[in-house]
Structures are given as structure tokens and as C-alpha cells.
Amino acid sequence: MKAAGGNAISTESKNRFNHYLGIEIQHLDDQGCKAALKIRPDFYNSIDGVVHGGVTSTLADVAMGYAAAPHVDGVQQCVTVESKISYLAPARGDLLLAESKVIKRGSKIIVMEARITTGDGELVAVALGTYARVKPK
Template identity: 30%
Template sequence: MEVGDGWARFELEPAEWHYNVIGSVHGGILSTLADTALGCAIHTKLPAGTGYTSLDLTIKFTRVATVDSGVLTCEGTVITIGRRTATAQARITDSSGRVIAHAVTTCLIIPSG
């Protein structure tokens, strides 16, 4: 895991227990990876004590991921941030740099207090 101003990067090494019944990494696993990177990217732009929650998550799966894909890397970056909502985008790539999936989210910003 790495984070910076407006971005977050997470990695996952696929294992067979991540598979769905057709023998590839389950879309829910990839969605969780994307949602985590997206939310954390937004979190880096918020003042201390401010919360957030996902309003939506849209993900497009473009390539099958398996244990042979190597480490999957997901980097999320903030697109916009306002007073009440923020948006971010992410790409999941395999160890060869091929895009496995891409995603966008909108998060509700929850002021402290």
C-alpha cells in the first residue's frame, strides 16, 4: 500500500481461493480492491476528522485475472472534490501492465461534528 496527495495504490497477489466457479479472480474481489483504492485516494484530500462513504461504484472488467496474472496493482486517483461529494477513478493492472479492470466512484463527504 502507498498513498499520496490525491492517490492511493494497493496490491493483491491472486490465490485460487479468490476464484469464482469459472476459475478466475472473482469480480467481487476486484471490486473490493478498486473500492479500497478509490476511497483511500479521496480520504487523502479530506481534513482530519472528515468521513466519507461510497455513493456508487462502477467497474468494467476487461481481462481475466488468475494466479498467472502475477501481482495485481490498483491505483486510484481523485478526479474532483467538492463540499459534499468527491469522484475518483482507478485502474487494476496485472504484473505485465495490462488493464484487468477500471472503475469510478462518487463518495459522499461527511463533515466532522
């Protein structure tokens, strides 16, 4: 797949925060993205074994942002304008997965949706986000 201007895109990222968390992009195409995160105990909130909502939200944002405007040479091509997440169940287990899909793609603004599940397939959250294309310097 190629980005606007013919630059090759990939799942590689220079985003230090994503690397710190351990987010892995498993699939990426022009319709969506699948991202995975192995859960570590330092991701728990004050209830032992339950993942903090901010971690779940971050994973959703990453999956939506990648598909909205895939990275070029490891650099993101969009920023989040707004995001909403509905938590449906506590996120527990060893793995979280986020699958995003494009709802509407404009030339500057892209609307995305993501579903976040546990490794066992339990739906724990649904997110909706709006992204704006940017030109990195």
C-alpha cells in the same frame, strides 16, 4: 499529509475486511492511491485461475476510497455513494494492483477513477466511483 482539522493520516486501517483480504496500500497522496492484493486460490471464481469480479471491484473501491478521504487514526473518512466498474480482461496471476486518481474533489463529494492491472501490467478493469465525506463517531 494531514487531513482536515490537522489530524495526521496514514495508510494504516482498522478495516477488518481489507486485512482479511490482504489489501496493502503501497502509495497514498492527495491525488491518488496505489493498492495491491496478492491473489489466493480462494479468490477465484468457478473458472480456475480467474479472480472473481467482486475481488477486483473491492480492490478498486479501496484504492478510490483511501484517496478520496484518507484514513485518520486508521478510520475511514468517507463512504461509497456509487461505483461502476468495466471489466476488460480476466484477472489472472499472482497480483492485482489498483491505481486511483481524483477526478473532482468537492467539500463533501469526491469523484474518483481507478485502473486495475495484473502484476504483469495487463489492464483488467476500469472503475469510477463517487464518495461522500463522513464524520466517524
